[in-house]
Amino acid sequence: MQLPREVIVGNGTIERVAEITQRLGFAESALIVAGSKTYEIAGKTVKTLLEEERLKVDTLLVESATVKDVEVVEEKIRSLKPQVVFGVGGGTKIDVAKVSSANQQKPFISIPTTASHDGIASPLSSIKGFEKPYSFMAQAPIAIIADTRIIMQAPWRFAVSGCTDVIAKITAVKDWKLAHEERGEYYGEYAASLALMSAKLVMEKAEWIKPQSEEGLRVLLEALISCGVSMSIAGSSRPCSGSEHLFSHALDMIKPNHCMHGERCGIGTIMMAYLQRVNWRRIRDTLKKLGAPTTAEELGLEKEEVLKALEMAATIRPERYTILNKLNLNRENSKTIVEATGII
Numbered sequence: 001m002q003l004p005r006e007v008i009v010g011n012g013t014i015e016r017v018a019e020i021t022q023r024l025g026f027a028e029s030a031l032i033v034a035g036s037k038t039y040e041i042a043g044k045t046v047k048t049l050l051e052e053e054r055l056k057v058d059t060l061l062v063e064s065a066t067v068k069d070v071e072v073v074e075e076k077i078r079s080l081k082p083q084v085v086f087g088v089g090g091g092t093k094i095d096v097a098k099v100s101s102a103n104q105q106k107p108f109i110s111i112p113t114t115a116s117h118d119g120i121a122s123p124l125s126s127i128k129g130f131e132k133p134y135s136f137m138a139q140a141p142i143a144i145i146a147d148t149r150i151i152m153q154a155p156w157r158f159a160v161s162g163c164t165d166v167i168a169k170i171t172a173v174k175d176w177k178l179a180h181e182e183r184g185e186y187y188g189e190y191a192a193s194l195a196l197m198s199a200k201l202v203m204e205k206a207e208w209i210k211p212q213s214e215e216g217l218r219v220l221l222e223a224l225i226s227c228g229v230s231m232s233i234a235g236s237s238r239p240c241s242g243s244e245h246l247f248s249h250a251l252d253m254i255k256p257n258h259c260m261h262g263e264r265c266g267i268g269t270i271m272m273a274y275l276q277r278v279n280w281r282r283i284r285d286t287l288k289k290l291g292a293p294t295t296a297e298e299l300g301l302e303k304e305e306v307l308k309a310l311e312m313a314a315t316i317r318p319e320r321y322t323i324l325n326k327l328n329l330n331r332e333n334s335k336t337i338v339e340a341t342g343i344i
């Protein structure tokens, strides 16, 4: 298991970046990977604070998360040889920093500027241009510094997407259990419970999670971080990614970059919960309460696109056994699901 050593969540926590970096044993040099916007929002502060403590700090701005971006960052790590790499930003910047630092065997510190998915704390990365459309193992962050004052400035839609990514663990864990029972796959009770507890907490505290509520954002961040840790414990994305994520990946292939990861997973979770005979209505109602999309129309999707994604989902990752493999849906079944759950 590779677990973070320092996790700090709260208002103004970025101020502690130098103290934490030095405590972890990095007193000489660092490389900051950020986007141009996230550099302004948080990267610049990190640089200043580290430089005040006499660290040599270099910065590399990336605007996407492709294989090419990873190569550029790796090249930079090879030439500068920093002691530690910071990923400052939303999902993509953190993913690039995570993979490139892992490939170059350098530790990585995650400083999220949004709370849109569990990648801010997980050992997995999702990079465009690799053969597979889903995430793969890289390394866990050695530290996570989540400053609610910074994350609160991000559009609310990001936090809502983060909530649905957490709620998706209900169906993900159910799929994992199914694979254990029917295929003898390893199932980690502790990792599964941790992911499931995060989902339950976000469901229960949905009323708190609203714009300008720091308390609500904290619940969400702790849930996302716990999900990341559950994957570190499991050694795979199993506790956090099941058929609902396969549906989301399929949809992203059919209509690339059309909506946010959590939004696609939310729609997937409603349908997969229906198939798994769990209380899908409660999930849908909670999503509504949070302001997350619960219909194809709200996501700007055509019926045909949703049906196609449902059919494609089971083929994306054949080794990942889920309810979709068990039921082997045909077009008629898919139509029934989207209509029964009100997605269409």
Ligand SMILES: [Zn+2]
Pocket: 117, 118, 165, 240, 241, 245, 261, 265
């Ligand atoms: Zn996810």
